[in-house]
Amino acid sequence: MPQHLVRTAAPWHVRPHHPPQRRSAAEPAHPAVSRRVAHRPTGRRPRAGTGRPPPAAAETRDGHDEGRHRPSDRSPLIPIGHLTISPDPTTHREILHHLDGFIHDSKKTLDAWDTYSDEHTDLDGWPHDDHSYGLRQSQRDADTAKAFETIHAGARHLLATAETQLAHLPAHTVQNRWGYQLGVLHTALDHLDALHEEWLRTREGLPADARPGTPAFDDALAKHHAESWSYLDDWATHGHVIVDINAAARQAPSLLAPPPTVTAVPAPGRTTSVRR
Template sequence: MTISLEAGSPAHRLRLRQLALYLRHSRQILAAWNLYSSRHSDPVTGRPHDEDTYGRRQQKRDSDTLSAFSRIYYHADELVHAADQQLAQLSGSDRTRHYSWQVRELDDAAGRLHAVLVALNQDRPGPGTKEYEEALAEGYADAWPYLHQWTSHGQALFAINALAERSTAASPTTVVAQPAPTTATAVRRCRP
């Protein structure tokens, strides 16, 4: 895949806004799931009261999260690449090393998610059959951990971008020295 996204470009800012939408949406989906799960599971054992309904609700969580991720799916590699570029320009610190780890996690999750979706589209039986629905549910379940990685670590891309922008703004710029004032000019400036 050709990476054409330049860090700090208008396209990069657009992709970050799309990522922000995904993060907000996926966190809402996860919060709704956590609420549902806590209300429909035994508090001691954690087992669902109705496993069929619970499983369908879990499948909805997975499919909704995958649907939310679709706005950045085709640009996930570019976002990771731009963050790598930005990290390379920052001085090394514990914070940048932590962000570097998160970027690697996002890169790994994007690759694994791609593999899951390719397998899902290749091995799936025809629509309208029970086998189709089961394969779809299994594909959603397989994708969920990688989507959750993006939900957990996606915020790091914003932090990296902010650090890179601050670093760029704080970097010394070339100052063109003004010629020394003539004696007459210096005298005029000293007069009250």
């Protein structure tokens, strides 16, 4: 990394704030899956006198606890290539529960970040203090990545189950947007897995003394979190479709369900002999 981009305990980049433009969960179905490529900051001329790298284009925000963030050594995303998720219904319910928790936590993170940004930026969306704002933004990215850890290993299981359920649902119970949203989640997960592999390679290439708490490690991890965040936000925005499809599947009549048991009722006026 060039020397002019390395800053002690500072985030990888600072972005101007604008009100979040999150995609609506009811976005109409589209024949093509999300075409967005892995997020890379776009060039923009910095304000005079900042002495910092160019801010990137504005994007949806998240945030959580205020203060200095010191990333841990553990990777923010769990490798899943070797992991087999059991199709057991109990396991599926447990992963769904974790998905609910991620969606809830990420919403709190986004709300907290929006409040902070509104209070610490000017009318054009530029932060009053680049350094503090950047640390807070890096905290947002890291908090969202940490929340996703609980479901990353089971994310493909959730998608595969939802697709199977969707294919067997009665047509009148299906929302047109569900197929589109599953496609967005698939694409986002593909990018997250690719970025995770890239992070592992980056970490292996760091100097031997680059440990958590050193600028070399923290800046590299902050960059990884920033690149992953928009795809994590896709899961925060559209992840509930998996819960919706599961609820619809539980309410739909199953073709494998046994027919109801019919108990014969004696005709009126007839007596039944009892052997003594």
